[in-house]
Amino acid sequence: MEQIKTLLQSFADISEKDSNYFCSKLEKVTLQKREIILTKGTTENYLSFVETGILRLFIPKIENDVTFGFVFKNSFISAYDSFLTQTPSEYSIETLTPTVLWRLSFNDLEDIYRNTTIGHEIGRKNAENLFLLKSKRELSLLNNTPEERYLNLFHERPELIQHIPLKYIASYIGVTPQALSRIRKRIY
Numbered sequence: 001m002e003q004i005k006t007l008l009q010s011f012a013d014i015s016e017k018d019s020n021y022f023c024s025k026l027e028k029v030t031l032q033k034r035e036i037i038l039t040k041g042t043t044e045n046y047l048s049f050v051e052t053g054i055l056r057l058f059i060p061k062i063e064n065d066v067t068f069g070f071v072f073k074n075s076f077i078s079a080y081d082s083f084l085t086q087t088p089s090e091y092s093i094e095t096l097t098p099t100v101l102w103r104l105s106f107n108d109l110e111d112i113y114r115n116t117t118i119g120h121e122i123g124r125k126n127a128e129n130l131f132l133l134k135s136k137r138e139l140s141l142l143n144n145t146p147e148e149r150y151l152n153l154f155h156e157r158p159e160l161i162q163h164i165p166l167k168y169i170a171s172y173i174g175v176t177p178q179a180l181s182r183i184r185k186r187i188y
Contacts (some may be wrong), residue, residue, distance in 0.1 A: 001026075003074055004049050004102060008118075011125040018116040025108040031099045038093040044082035046103040047126075050075050053099025054163055058171070059091045067171040068137070070096075070160055076126055077101075096164060141174055147183050149173040 001023055008014050008022060031037065031053070038044055040060055050073050057069035057079070068091070071077040082089035083106060104112075112119040140149050150173050154161055160169060170180035 001102070003051060007049070007074060008122060012118050012121045014118045014122070018118045021116055022104075022112055022119070022122075025104055025112060026102040027104075029101045029103055031095045031101065033095060033097050033099075035095045035099075036092055037095065037101075038079050038082075038089055038091075040090060040092045041088050043086055044079035044089050045106050047076060047078045047080075047083060047106075047109060048101040048103045050077055051100040051102060053101075054096040054159075055093055055099060056096055056164075056168055057091055057093050058168075064167075065171065067168045069133075070157075070164060070168075070172070072159060076130075080127075080130055096168075146173050146175045146179065147186070150180065150183050151187070 004023060004026070005019050008019055014022075026049070029048075037048075037055070050071055052073050054073075055071045055077055056067050057071070057077075059066040059068070077093065079089040079091060079093060086106065109119075109123070113123065140152065144152065150169075153169070153173065160172075166180055167177045170177045173180070175183070
């Protein structure tokens with residue numbers, strides 16, 4: 001719970017009262033490796049804080065899933081578009097390691113917005129952070145070669161390379177596992 005309070009404090013100068021109110025709405029969930037926490041076609045009802053673990057966001061396909069995001073500890077995760085609009089998600093979320101989440105329901109978040117002085121600012125800053133990550137990924141896919149995307153990923157997020165299966169990394173940078181293997185051979 002202290003990790004969450006520290007993160008909230010990084011978003012804004014939050015009072016102890018508001019922090020405690022926010023944290024009182026959280027539900028702890030412990031998950032095993034390879035658990036689907038959101039299935040494509042269902043509505044996202046939670047904004048979750050990752051205490052421990054690694055998760056991936058992906059579009060399920062018959063042949064190969066398309067991985068487009070990873071989330072690590074001390075971050076928020078959600079199918080945020082589905083969460084905000086309360087409509088079915090176009091993608092799924094899966095744990096890649098044993099994971100502990102602190103979940104906040106859509107209704108509880110609305111309650112936090114109504115009953116705290118800082119809720120809207122925290123929500124806005126979290127949304128801004130999610131937007132910046134999404135924008136950076138899109139620009140990388142448009143401007144960089146697969147090798148550049150891999151090297152950037154390696155330098156910016158070395159934990160990805162250490163903990164994520166290569167097939168998911170390949171999908172994330174937009175290449176086949178075989179092409180990623182060739183890229184890795186050229187680099188190393």
